[in-house]
Amino acid sequence: MNVADKLPPVHDDLEAGGEYRLHEQVGFVLRKANQRHLSIFAAHVGDLTPPQFAALARLHEVGETSQNQLGQLIAMDAATIKGVIDRLKKRGLVTLKPHTLDRRRLVVGLSEEGRVLVERLLPVAMRITAETLKPLNAREAEIFLKLLGKIADG
Amino acid sequence: MNVADKLPPVHDDLEAGGEYRLHEQVGFVLRKANQRHLSIFAAHVGDLTPPQFAALARLHEVGETSQNQLGQLIAMDAATIKGVIDRLKKRGLVTLKPHTLDRRRLVVGLSEEGRVLVERLLPVAMRITAETLKPLNAREAEIFLKLLGKIADG
DNA sequence: GCAAACTCGTTTGTATACGAATGATACGCC
DNA sequence: GGCGTATCATTCGTATACAAACGAGTTTGC
DSSP: OOGGGGSOOOOOOOSSTTSOOGGGSHHHHHHHHHHHHHHHHHHHOSSSOHHHHHHHHHHHHHOSEEHHHHHHHTTOOHHHHHHHHHHHHHTTSEEEEEOSSOTTOEEEEEOHHHHHHHHHHHHHHHHHHHHHTTTSOHHHHHHHHHHHHHHHHO | OOGGGGSOOOOOOOSSTTSOOGGGSHHHHHHHHHHHHHHHHHHHOSSSOHHHHHHHHHHHHHOSEEHHHHHHHTTOOHHHHHHHHHHHHHTTSEEEEEOSSOTTOEEEEEOHHHHHHHHHHHHHHHHHHHHHTTTSOHHHHHHHHHHHHHHHHO
């Protein structure tokens, strides 16, 4: 259950174009959209968070990498990716080993269980995206993803 | 500085429509968009977070309310809004007093400093939204906000 | 070669976020 | 009126997120 689901319907008063209305501020609506997606994700997956899944999915894509590099690939700073990897490690979904040449680095890889799990979840992830986009028709969804991508990349 | 800014450019390989690509999953892109907005917000405001500002802005709109009700108005669950209000209280931006009729409730209101601060920040918030939407032209921005609203509200 | 600058991972501190459990209070229904 | 249910605020536990500072290691500049 999501907090956002309980929000009262918001009435549009579209006169007075220059005024402040919280529900028209991108940040606020982005946050709510995120909340809704989170709850859809949790309903489908349950025992893995989106960041954890993102890490596993990227590892599956690129193979082994250093911890920080993986973080960059999924837009997480060093402190955040560390926690994510720690928890995945504790569950045996990833493996950690020192880099042979650069002794600062920690090489992260998928364990066998991790690989199996990711491959099972990849189709689920696509269904999650589809369900999140359900309020839009196909054409709108395509436009939305394009524009959202521009916003995300600056 | 934002982690997302350092992400390598992502190349579109648009053949194979049914395949999994992380950068096309809404959740992932929503998260990045949020990150970019966060960093824009921080650059403009600095000593207030978006949730804190949302709380103040809503209080300015609706006047006094109970803590939980305020949470519902900005899509925060009880545990989250408590922390936000606590921190605003500690800085003297909101006032807390018991409800006269319902002794369970805690009535939250803007302090004088809080009111002054919100009123100063309202125009800034609109500039933050504008800057976040800068990658889009006016028509795109309008479409984007409409579609994002649908996604957020389910 | 070597000192300065940078990178990698870690830790600490703060701020969301939410689920779940709890105590106090209010309300509904009979 | 009183009991079951619902609501309000709080607390605990877990998981992002990021800034800042740090030690250890590596690369650059000269």
